[in-house]
Amino acid sequence: MAKIFSIASGKGGVGKSTISCHLAKSMAGHGEKTIIIETDCGFRGLDIILNTDQIVYDIGDFVSGNCELVDAIQPVENFDHLHFLPASTNFEQTLNHKDLLKICESLKNIYDNIIFDLPSGYAMTAKTKNISDIFLIVVTPDPVCIRDASMFVDFLRNEKC
Numbered sequence: 001m002a003k004i005f006s007i008a009s010g011k012g013g014v015g016k017s018t019i020s021c022h023l024a025k026s027m028a029g030h031g032e033k034t035i036i037i038e039t040d041c042g043f044r045g046l047d048i049i050l051n052t053d054q055i056v057y058d059i060g061d062f063v064s065g066n067c068e069l070v071d072a073i074q075p076v077e078n079f080d081h082l083h084f085l086p087a088s089t090n091f092e093q094t095l096n097h098k099d100l101l102k103i104c105e106s107l108k109n110i111y112d113n114i115i116f117d118l119p120s121g122y123a124m125t126a127k128t129k130n131i132s133d134i135f136l137i138v139v140t141p142d143p144v145c146i147r148d149a150s151m152f153v154d155f156l157r158n159e160k161c
């Protein structure tokens with residue numbers, strides 16, 4: 001059964017995608033089957049970070065019914081145990097909690113680790129809150145970023161959210 005990680009932050013550009021990739025590569029390097037799910041629709045970036053340029057289908061195609069989930073999952077060069085599911089390039093694409101739950105249900109018995117690389121802010125984080133086993137809140141040594149992170153932890157601990 002996969003362990004589900006969400007990499008989040010209040011502030012943007014703090015290193016979430018970088019950490020997601022390094023964490024995933026480390027896990028895969030230890031032989032753990034790992035997938036990164038990119039959820040920042042409109043701002044795909046993991047294809048560049050992971051050096052995978054031949055993307056035909058993405059997460060948006062799957063949730064829209066244009067392809068099977070397996071068609072959108074990409075291998076990562078030099079990492080036998082690492083895959084990723086790219087975000088859509090469509091800014092209007094939305095992912096809801098039900099979509100993410102369905103994806104996790106389909107993948108949880110195949111992978112050891114599922115890593116959600118989230119966009120900054122609460123909106124997408126709220127959708128993975130009840131799905132994730134572990135949240136990593138990324139901060140830089142910037143007082144604004146640290147306060148945002150502190151508010152973020154309160155948000156994640158608030159059962160009403």
Ligand SMILES: Nc1ncnc2c1ncn2[C@@H]1O[C@H](COP(=O)(O)OP(=O)(O)OP(=O)(O)O)[C@@H](O)[C@H]1O
Pocket residue numbers: 009011012013014015016017018019040118119120
């Ligand atoms: N530890 C680091 N030291 C220096 N630069 C870094 C470090 N981590 C990430 N960067 C750089 O900071 C920029 C933003 O990183 P990244 O895309 O991982 O952030 P992000 O939190 O995912 O951003 P976004 O909120 O836009 O998704 C990138 O150019 C990346 O190369």
Ligand SMILES: [Mg+2]
Pocket residue numbers: 016017018040045117118119
């Ligand atoms: Mg990112």
